[in-house]
Amino acid sequence: MKVGIVTIGNELISGKTQDTNSSFIARLMTVQGWRVPVAISVPDDEGAIRVALSYCMSMSDAVVVTGGLGPTLDDITTAAIAAAFGLTLYTDESVLANLKERFKNFHLKWTDNNAKQAVFPEGVETIENPVGSAWGYFLKKDGKIIAVVPGVPSEVQRMVPESVVPVFRRKLETETSYIESRTIKLSGITEARIDQILAAVNFGTLGVDIGFYPSFPEIQVVLTARCASEKEAKERIKKAEICVTEKLRQYIFAYDQDTLEGTVAKLLSEKKLTLAVAESCTGGLITDRLTDVPGSSVFLERGVVAYSNESKKDLLDVSEDVLRDYGAVSEQVAVLMAEGVRRRGGCDLGLATTGIAGPTGGTDEKPVGTVFIALADGTRTHCRHFSFRWGRRRNKAITSQTALIMLKRYLEGERAHE
Template structure:
């Protein structure tokens, strides 16, 4: 605390024995603890609404050091608090990311702005999401950019199967922050453009959902090697019933024949993992469902089942509309679980590019 005007702590505010942040702060400054009845009632209301059995140790989450100002938690049971000691501020909030992200701007930032107006900066931030390039290669491609000279901090964040570049500019005016951020973004885009699929916090499935809704298109999905993962990701977005009509996991050859009308002779000649089969799967599910689009996946997730011609990690992805069917072939070198994630990512990216007119 002697080294800073404010200290921010996250975590350790739950009801269990190892949640000791509140007690530690109180002990550090020789402060008694008190129970906040309004916070306790809030916690009990949450339990009642969720039909949970009340356990007395949850009362611990309504205990605070004397003199602390409660920071409300609208998303959970663990409230935070702000405490001023000898002119210094201590902020304690939950470690659960979504709760932290909600409480920090509402409960911490206003106090910091009021107490330290001379330190206020304008922050401009941009997340650039890439796929199909490693974290090391991202760094290598950007190594000639002098971000410090541009007045921007850069961070690299692997979020499998993606790699994110986060640019942050802190300046004395909003205009200066935005200007410097744009210059840095332009430099990054010039070097990574073919790998970039998003500028911002939206997930790939959220982008796809927005495009399908915007264009008022419906889709059906036929999955083999991905086992429903593509559909799962599509339905992670609220409102997916507006565009997703149905999906089928046609894992066996018999399922591909009986449900999607893929001719057995095609599978026998080319194999279940082939461009020909992928195309017919996409066309079959589109016709079966009566949708605008049909999306399919067939591949070898591993660890066994590969061959010299079709190694483990091989996938064929197809997308069909009333006028054409496009197919893409990739080989990824991961374990089974990661291969499936890569397959689903590539399928959604193909769909996104098609909807944006980039892949037809």
């Protein structure tokens, strides 16, 4: 099957916003084993939308349209589609009631322009929006199916996999091929190096496609197999996964939908261990990531963002002498921070970061990107020294990633001895 993509919005075509929906949808369709013959971005303009749809339909069996479904004046996608296909518009009363209910629940004031989001072209099948107020819809025309969804990336990322893909899949039940895919998440290695290491594996012979998707600070390796039976597809993926795992084991931290923080949280919960975190250069990013995991209060006792020397003394019992003799960015201070936060929190483990995120504050001896990460378990404290070379935000991101990976390895190492 060929699936075309039309993304609509002045912001896409003025360069104001990077259109991430096209590549998200293209990837999702490719992973299903479908081809994307064209992706088009057009402004919020009726004529442009009509021409783009017609062009896209001429090249595709199905089309995904995103954007222009909001309540404001510049959102004209539905009107443009109705005009293009000669359809009248109607208000869906159940969607309208749902919208009003949603506003009530969120304590938002209902204004009449929102009713526009309950207006659809006749004959469509609506698609509920689990995370926003603009519903989408399916439209059938000339044996082709068009899915229209809002353009907010977080909504596209829910609605297209959950609602659009299954309907497209049903449309093509005659195509009996089965697709299996596996995402392997790696950190601490470059894409070029992964490519080089995996060059020895002939994925073609295994009947598996391989793709690399870097998303700082991690890289995703995606294996996809398409064949007649589910069993065959799963077997091919399993073989390919074993090849990748054998060669890159030390860099792999999670699979598929799992995250690094989710993996660490699961390990801590399973082992009934508690954690306290003392952050300097990461500024709270480590605890922010850990507390994104539901139920993290079970293992996370406290976090401390010790930006000043005074706070390192008050909250972590780091001594004045050590701060003076070695400086706040030093192995000695990192060790005392990890031990201090662990002891003060009465926890099993203490994790600490100190470093120079930049852009200023570096010296010849300790340039921007110098980072120390320490992990204390009450018996011993392990500290590592890193030299990162990114901008401030990326230095924070890679430091949090590295700290969580140190913690994960520690937890897995313990488990190995059980």
